[in-house]
Amino acid sequence: MKLFKTMLLAGAATALAAPALAQDGGGVSDDAVKIGMLLDMSGPYSALDGQGSVVAVQMAIDEMGGEIDGKTIELMTADHQNKADIGSNLARQWSDQNNIDLILGGANSGVGIALQEVTSEKNIAYINNGAATAALTNENCAPETGLHWTYDTDALANGTAVAMVKEGNDSWYFITADYAFGHKLEENAMEAVKANGGTVTGNVRAPFPTQDFSSFLLQAQGSGAKVIGLANAGTDTQNSVKQAQEFGIVQGGQKVASLLLFLTDVEALGLDAAQGLTLTTGFYWDQDDKAREWSAKFEEKHGAKPTMVQAGMYSSALNYLKAVKETGTDEAKAVVAKLKEMPIEDAFSRNGRVREDGLMVHDMFLAQVKTPDESEGKWDYYNIVRTIPGDDAFRSLEDGSCAAVKG
Missing domain, CATH: 3.40.50.2300 (Response regulator)
Known part of the structure; x- marks a missing residue:
């Protein structure tokens, strides 16, 4: 098989001026x-x-x-x-x-x-x-x-946020990555919380990426919200979860909800830090x-x-x-x-x-991170709580705003 070489850029690439080659609609x-x-x-x-x-x-x-x-x-x-x-x-x-x-x-x-x-x-x-x-x-x-x-952000919110509100975790404060992803995830999660009878006590935007979440976590802790919702991902999620544990936030009675958590985040955090986190995922290797x-x-x-x-x-x-x-x-x-x-x-x-x-x-899956005692080894990190049918997880076509299909 022919393989193109990998291109790694140190700075911004420059677009070429030559026109794209036309495809004729038939053949490869x-x-x-x-x-x-x-x-x-x-x-x-x-x-x-x-x-x-x-x-x-x-x-x-x-x-x-x-x-x-x-x-x-x-x-x-x-x-x-x-x-x-x-x-x-x-x-x-x-x-x-x-x-x-x-x-x-x-x-x-x-x-x-x-x-x-x-x-x-x-x-x-x-x-x-x-x-x-x-x-x-x-x-x-x-x-x-x-x-x-x-x-997408709708599916993540309709899984994690809805499930936690229905369990009585009905007041939320959000720590949000300050760019398009975080804004949309926060927006969708807020909608889900309020639609299910919960309240939002406040939010704070954190620059992307961020190493030190201490000031943001202290604001969230001071809000008195039952749940601190993390509208971030990757190393931002890892840093905020680790520091929440260091500050004793969970031990103090508040819950931390990671609205976008990956298997690699749990691996990096370790089960001691990540145990009990509720998440929504589109795939789990052991499903x-x-x-x-x-x-x-x-x-x-x-x-x-x-x-x-x-x-x-x-x-x-x-x-x-x-x-x-x-x-x-x-x-x-x-x-x-x-x-x-x-x-x-x-x-x-x-x-x-x-x-x-x-x-x-x-279909999406509502999951919870296992305790160290529950895990049988490396990568055995999730309990699947339930399957969320696709039509329940994602926003309906009728409720969407894609102008191209609205006519």
Whole structure:
């Protein structure tokens, strides 16, 4: 299989001026299906995304035999460094110079929104797995070419926040990552808390990324709220959970709710610090036999169990390639239209389907982090509390705000 070299940028890339090569709507352009991955390879989301996502997509390519009807599948990767301008410039470069067919990634909501704008303009298929903002299929939707696959802020809020309010944890204070992802997650979680009879006592915005959460945690502690909601992710989540434990916040009677927690966060924190955290996830390696089998193969290649982002990368790449094979073309709109006709059922997805607005609706899982005594070993970190059907987890199409499907 032909493999493009990895591109790692130290600074902002410069878009090339050459026009994109046109796709004629039939057949595979350039005799190759070209996939580009824009990832966090070195920053706060690198453990949950990064090289593990590359491994997952390569597994999907290998599953297809490395080619489609004799046309090779080529892979490019680059680090967006959590900067929208770098991500946008790379996407334009790949379009103008390499005639890219699909871009995957953007595990940062600001980057994800920027990539969706570029790919829509350039008629490139785009599937986001790491960014959480529901804006990707609402106010910033691009449903003819852009899909949102693994989870979004609505699904996270409708799992964790709703479950905790129903258990009597009905007053909340939010510590929020101060960029598009955190803002949207906070907004959706606040809506969920209030809709279920809870109250919000206040919030504070923390710069992204942040090492020291002490002042933010002290404000949350002083609010008297029953729950401190963390609308952040990656190393920000790890730092805030560790410091909450150091300050004795949980011992003082308040609960900490991580609205976006990954398996790699629990591994980094340790069960002593993470035990009891409630979370919502789109995938857990031990959820059933199909997930266990695929995750074992992933671990052999990567040395760790997959996060939901990495499993979502595999799923989205595999189903994209199946749609290319079914349609006989890599033209973006034709492939995305085919994906909307296909059931999405694989190692990652249960009862999945791609909706008109570009959202891949699938079952989510409410989970709780195990105590050290409950865990049987490394990566055995979650108890699945219940399955949340996709239609309950995600905002309905009718309640969404994607103008392209509202008519």
